[in-house]
Amino acid sequence: MQNTQSTEAYGKERASRYDQFASVTMGDRKRQRSYLQDLLHRQPLAHGAFLDLGCGTGFFSEVLFEHRPDFNGHLVDGSADMLELARQRVQKDGRRVSFQHALFDAIDWPALPVFDVVFSGYAIHHLSDAAKWTLFGRIHASLGPGGAFILFDNFLPRQPDDRDLIEFLTCREIERKTRHVTPLEQIIETDRKLKAAENDQEASFEEHLQQLRAVGFGHVVPVFLEARYGGIVACK
Numbered sequence: 274m275q276n277t278q279s280t281e282a283y284g285k286e287r288a289s290r291y292d293q294f295a296s297v298t299m300g301d302r303k304r305q306r307s308y309l310q311d312l313l314h315r316q317p318l319a320h321g322a323f324l325d326l327g328c329g330t331g332f333f334s335e336v337l338f339e340h341r342p343d344f345n346g347h348l349v350d351g352s353a354d355m356l357e358l359a360r361q362r363v364q365k366d367g368r369r370v371s372f373q374h375a376l377f378d379a380i381d382w383p384a385l386p387v388f389d390v391v392f393s394g395y396a397i398h399h400l401s402d403a404a405k406w407t408l409f410g411r412i413h414a415s416l417g418p419g420g421a422f423i424l425f426d427n428f429l430p431r432q433p434d435d436r437d438l439i440e441f442l443t444c445r446e447i448e449r450k451t452r453h454v455t456p457l458e459q460i461i462e463t464d465r466k467l468k469a470a471e472n473d474q475e476a477s478f479e480e481h482l483q484q485l486r487a488v489g490f491g492h493v494v495p496v497f498l499e500a501r502y503g504g505i506v507a508c509k
């Protein structure tokens with residue numbers, strides 16, 4: 274059973290501030306949405322269904338629905354408060370969307386439809402490595418032929434010195450975005466506290482590429498990597 278530490282961290286108060294917080298701390302969110310739009314544009318869609326794993330407030334699910342408003346969207350998150358914000362954002366007349374409040378390891382995969390796209394944004398790094406790779410296998414099995422797993426997440430190199438460098442670059446960008454009001458040391462301290470509270474367990478970008486190939490994805494393509502944040506598309 275996955276532990277709930279990473280979802281308990283997203284209670285009502287945090288959920289209500291999440292989009293604002295993410296716009297400052299989680300890289301260039303506007304550009305990340307553009308990457309998702311562009312990837313969807315290139316993606317053959319045959320089954321009419323997508324899945325957003327760890328949808329949060331629906332920031333990226335919205336892009337999926339903008340691309341294909343006629344599709345069935347299944348949104349999963351372990352935080353009821355985040356999921357409620359996603360509901361408010363994406364549920365509109367005529368849309369076919371289902372919301373599931375669950376941890377990833379409690380998903381009943383055989384009950385789900387075949388997906389064209391499985392997307393996950395900044396959620397899977399909360400899992401242990403073993404749980405990540407198991408989930409990758411389930412995602413692969415849930416996709417139709419030609420389907421795509423689009424993964425945006427936090428990545429960290431293996432070596433401690435290299436991790437320090439990535440932490441520095443990530444926090445430096447936050448310092449810049451907040452116009453140097455808070456000293457860098459304090460930003461780093463807050464960042465470490467948050468990551469510990471959310472039970473972050475990042476693996477390296479390279480390990481992700483390897484494991485995606487190992488579960489059977491034929492084309493595994495790095496899309497972007499900026500300090501801690503990166504994107505990969507894996508096609509079946």
Ligand SMILES: C[S@@+](CC[C@H](N)C(=O)[O-])C[C@H]1O[C@@H](n2cnc3c(N)ncnc32)[C@H](O)[C@@H]1O
Nearest residue numbers: 279280327328329351352355376377394396399
């Ligand atoms: C950093 S937020 C990202 C939200 C959204 N994808 C975005 O990029 O804006 C991570 C989300 O994953 C959810 N989450 C983390 N671990 C989870 C797990 N094991 N099962 C289900 N949801 C999980 C959290 O509740 C949270 O809403």
